[in-house]
Amino acid sequence: MVTRRNDEYRDATLVGELAARIRRLSRRPLRIMEVCGTHTVSIFRHGIRSLLPETITLLSGPGCPVCVTDTAEIDACIALARRPEILVATFGDLLRVPGSRSSLERERASGADVRVVYSALDAVELARRHPGREVVFLGIGFETTAPTVAAAVLAAHRSGIENFSVLCLHKTVPPALEALTALGDLRIDAFLLPGHVSVVIGRRAYLPFFERTRLPCAIAGFEPVDILQAVAAIVGQAENGKPALENAYRRAVAEEGNPAAQRVLAQVFAPADARWRGLGVIPASGLAVRAAWAAFDAARRFSLTATPVPEPRGCSCGEILTARKTPPECPLYGSRCTPGDPVGPCMVSSEGTCAAYFRYHDASAGG
Amino acid sequence: MDPVSRILLDHGSGGRIAHRLLRDRVLPVFDHPALAELNDGAILEMEGVRFAFSTDSYTVDPLFFPGGNIGELAVNGTVNDLAMCGARPLFLSAAFILEEGFPLADFQRILDSMAQAAKAAGVAIVTGDTKVVPRGAADRLFINTSGVGLIPPGIRVASRRAQAGDRVLLSGSLADHGVSVLAGREGLAFETSVQSDTAPLHRMVAAMLEAGGEAVHALRDPTRGGLGTALKEIAESSAVSVVIHEEKIPLKPEVAGLCELLGFDPLYLANEGKLVAFVHPEAAEAVLRAVRSDPAGKDAAWIGEVLPGPPGRVVMQTRIGGQRIVDMLAGEQFPRIC
Numbered sequence: 001m002v003t004r005r006n007d008e009y010r011d012a013t014l015v016g017e018l019a020a021r022i023r024r025l026s027r028r029p030l031r032i033m034e035v036c037g038t039h040t041v042s043i044f045r046h047g048i049r050s051l052l053p054e055t056i057t058l059l060s061g062p063g064c065p066v067c068v069t070d071t072a073e074i075d076a077c078i079a080l081a082r083r084p085e086i087l088v089a090t091f092g093d094l095l096r097v098p099g100s101r102s103s104l105e106r107e108r109a110s111g112a113d114v115r116v117v118y119s120a121l122d123a124v125e126l127a128r129r130h131p132g133r134e135v136v137f138l139g140i141g142f143e144t145t146a147p148t149v150a151a152a153v154l155a156a157h158r159s160g161i162e163n164f165s166v167l168c169l170h171k172t173v174p175p176a177l178e179a180l181t182a183l184g185d186l187r188i189d190a191f192l193l194p195g196h197v198s199v200v201i202g203r204r205a206y207l208p209f210f211e212r213t214r215l216p217c218a219i220a221g222f223e224p225v226d227i228l229q230a231v232a233a234i235v236g237q238a239e240n241g242k243p244a245l246e247n248a249y250r251r252a253v254a255e256e257g258n259p260a261a262q263r264v265l266a267q268v269f270a271p272a273d274a275r276w277r278g279l280g281v282i283p284a285s286g287l288a289v290r291a292a293w294a295a296f297d298a299a300r301r302f303s304l305t306a307t308p309v310p311e312p313r314g315c316s317c318g319e320i321l322t323a324r325k326t327p328p329e330c331p332l333y334g335s336r337c338t339p340g341d342p343v344g345p346c347m348v349s350s351e352g353t354c355a356a357y358f359r360y361h362d363a364s365a366g367g
Numbered sequence: 368m369d370p371v372s373r374i375l376l377d378h379g380s381g382g383r384i385a386h387r388l389l390r391d392r393v394l395p396v397f398d399h400p401a402l403a404e405l406n407d408g409a410i411l412e413m414e415g416v417r418f419a420f421s422t423d424s425y426t427v428d429p430l431f432f433p434g435g436n437i438g439e440l441a442v443n444g445t446v447n448d449l450a451m452c453g454a455r456p457l458f459l460s461a462a463f464i465l466e467e468g469f470p471l472a473d474f475q476r477i478l479d480s481m482a483q484a485a486k487a488a489g490v491a492i493v494t495g496d497t498k499v500v501p502r503g504a505a506d507r508l509f510i511n512t513s514g515v516g517l518i519p520p521g522i523r524v525a526s527r528r529a530q531a532g533d534r535v536l537l538s539g540s541l542a543d544h545g546v547s548v549l550a551g552r553e554g555l556a557f558e559t560s561v562q563s564d565t566a567p568l569h570r571m572v573a574a575m576l577e578a579g580g581e582a583v584h585a586l587r588d589p590t591r592g593g594l595g596t597a598l599k600e601i602a603e604s605s606a607v608s609v610v611i612h613e614e615k616i617p618l619k620p621e622v623a624g625l626c627e628l629l630g631f632d633p634l635y636l637a638n639e640g641k642l643v644a645f646v647h648p649e650a651a652e653a654v655l656r657a658v659r660s661d662p663a664g665k666d667a668a669w670i671g672e673v674l675p676g677p678p679g680r681v682v683m684q685t686r687i688g689g690q691r692i693v694d695m696l697a698g699e700q701f702p703r704i705c
C-alpha cells in the first residue's frame with residue numbers, strides 16, 4: 001500500500017534480489033519451521049511463499065500462544081468465567097478458542113462477565129474500578145507477554161489492589177524447541193527463530209538448543225526483507241554444511257536480550273512444567289506464579305485443577321504445530337472447520353496456522 | 368464443541384459468519400427477490416419509477432470518535448447505502464433507543480450533528496421514533512436510520528454487474544474510520560491524528576454516473592468488513608475474478624503504523640466515506656475525474672481489475688511482488704498477543 005513506513009524493509013527491488021539469491025543458493029529440499037505466529041502472518045500477508053523456490057518449504061511451528069494452549073486450560077478459563085463473582089479479563093484472541101464444550105465467547109453470550117483488554121495493566125485498572133468483583137486476567141503468551149503480566153502483578157501489589165489475580169498459562173520458547181526436536185520423526189531441517197521473543201531472551205538463550213541439535217537457525221524480524229534475509233542465511237548454512245545460530249535481526253535483538261524484562265519476569269514467575277497442545281507436557285516449559293505472589297495466582301486463589309481432556313475429534317492441530325501435516329491435509333480444514341466456526345485453536349487465532357492458510361493461502365500455491 | 372445456540376458478537380462483524388446468518392436464517396424467511404440481491408439497499412420499481420430503500424442500525428463504541436460521532440455516521444451511512452444503489456437519497460427516518468441515564472447534552476450534540484449531516488447531504492429526516500430502556504438494557508444509545516432515494520433512468524448499478532475487463536477504483540485512503548474508532552476506544556488510548564472519514568458519497572456517485580452512465584457496473588461502500596469483504600462480495604455476486612495491487616491502495620502512514628503495531632489488516636477495517644467501483648475501461652478516465660472532483664475523492668486511485676480466472680476469487684499482488692488470496696473478514700480482528 002502507499003506508505004512510507006518501513007519502506008527499506010519492504011523494498012521490492014531488495015526483496016527481488018534476496019529471492020533471487022535464495023533461488024541461486026538453494027539446491028536441496030529444505031523444510032524450515034518458522035516458530036513464531038507473527039512470522040506466519042507476515043509470510044502470508046506479503047505472499048512470501050510465492051517468491052521462494054520449490055526446494056524451500058516454510059512450516060508454521062508452535063509459536064502462536066493461543067494455538068498451543070491446551071483444551072484443559074481453556075476449560076479452566078471457562079470454569080472461572082462461570083463463577084458469578086469473577087470478571088475475566090482476556091486478550092481478544094482467546095475468546096473464540098474452543099474448550100471441550102464451549103468457548104469464552106459463548107459463555108459471554110450466556111451472561112458471563114468476560115471483557116477484552118489490550119494489556120494486563122488494563123485488567124488491573126478494571127480491578128481498581130470494580131472493587132466488589134474478582135478480576136482474573138488470563139495470562140497467555142511467551143516471553144514477550146509474560147514480563148508485561150509480571151509488571152501488572154507488581155503494579156497491583158504496589159497499589160494495594162487485592163481483587164486482581166492472574167491465571168498463568170504462559171509458556172517459554174526454548175524448551176518447546178527442545179521438545180520438538182526430541183520427537184521421534186523430526187521433519188524439520190532448520191528454524192527461523194522468533195523476533196519479539198528474542199528481543200527479550202537474547203540470542204544466547206538458544207545456544208544450548210543449537211549446540212545439541214546443530215540445525216541451521218536464524219533469528220528473524222517481521223518485515224519481508226528481514227524474513228528473506230534470515231531464509232537466505234539458513235539456506236547458505238544448509239548448503240555449505242555449516243549450521244550456525246545467526247542473528248539476522250540485529251537492529252532489535254541483543255546477545256543478552258533485555259535484562260530488565262528478564263528480571264521482572266523472574267521476580268514474579270518461576271519455570272514450571274506445562275502442557276502444550278500437540279506436544280504434551282514439556283518439563284520447565286511454562287511459567288507459574290512464585291509462592292511469594294500466591295495472592296495474585298488465580299489457580300491457587302480459586303483452587304483450580306486442570307483435568308486433561310482429549311483434543312477435539314479429528315482436529316490435527318497437534319500434527320500441524322509439529323510440522324507433520326499442513327492445514328489442507330486436515331480432513332476438517334475448510335469444511336467443518338473455518339475461522340467463523342473453528343474446531344481447533346489453529347483456526348481461531350489471528351496467528352494460527354490454519355486461520356492464516358484459510359485467509360491468505362497463496363494463489364500461486366493453488367489456492 | 369457443542370453447536371452454537373446463541374447469537375455471538377461475531378454474527379455482527381460483517382464478515383463470513385454474518386453472511387451465513389443472513390443466508391441460512393433471514394433470506395429464506397423473508398424470501399423476496401429484491402432482498403436476495405444483497406445490494407446495500409433494495410432496488411425496487413413501481414409504476415415505472417425505480418427507487419432504492421435501505422436501512423441500517425448504528426452501534427459504535429465510543430459514541431464520539433476523532434472526526435465524527437454516531438449521529439453523523441447514521442445519516443451518512445444510509446445516504447451512502449442508497450447512493451451505492453445508484454439512487455439520489457431523498458428522505459430518511461431516524462429512530463433512537465436510549466439507555467436510561469444517558470446525558471441529555473450528549474443526545475443534543477448527536478441530534479445537532481445529524482441535522483447538520485442531513486443538511487450537508489441535502490436529505491430530509493421526515494419521520495422517527497424514540498424509545499428509552501432501563502439502565503443496562505442497552506448501551507447508551509443505538510440509532511436506526513432508513514432512507515429512500517430515486518434511481519435516475521438508465522442507471523443499472525448492482526453488485527452482480529461487475530465483468531471481465533472492469534477496472535476497480537477506490538475513492539480514497541483505506542481504514543481511516545476503523546483506526547480512528549480503535550484509537551478512541553477505552554484501553555487503547557493511542558495518540559493519533561487519524562480522523563474518521565465519515566462523509567456522504569451520493570454527490571460523488573451522481574457525478575460518476577453522469578460521467579460514466581451504464582459503464583459504472585458495481586458500487587459498494589466498504590464499511591464493516593472492510594475493503595477485503597466488499598471486493599469478495601462483488602466477486603462472488605458477479606462470479607468474476609478480481610486482482611488488486613497492494614502498492615496502489617492509498618493508506619495513510621499513521622494508519623499503516625497503528626495496524627502494524629496491533630497486527631490488524633487494514634483490508635478488513637471499516638471505512639465510512641469511501642467507495643469501491645467497478646467501471647468499464649472505456650469510461651474509466653471520465654469516472655476517475657468525476658470522483659477526484661469531489662473533496663472526499665481527491666485521493667482516488669485505480670487499485671485493480673477484473674481478470675479471467677476462477678469466479679469469486681480475489682487476489683492481491685503484494686507490494687514486494689508476492690500474491691495472496693483475499694477473503695471476507697472471518698471474525699472481528701483482535702490485537703496480536705505476540
Ligand code: SF4
Pocket residue numbers: 314315316317318320327330331332333334337338342343344345346347348354
Ligand atoms: S483445520 Fe481445524 S480441525 Fe484441522 S487442524 Fe486446523 S484447527 Fe484443527
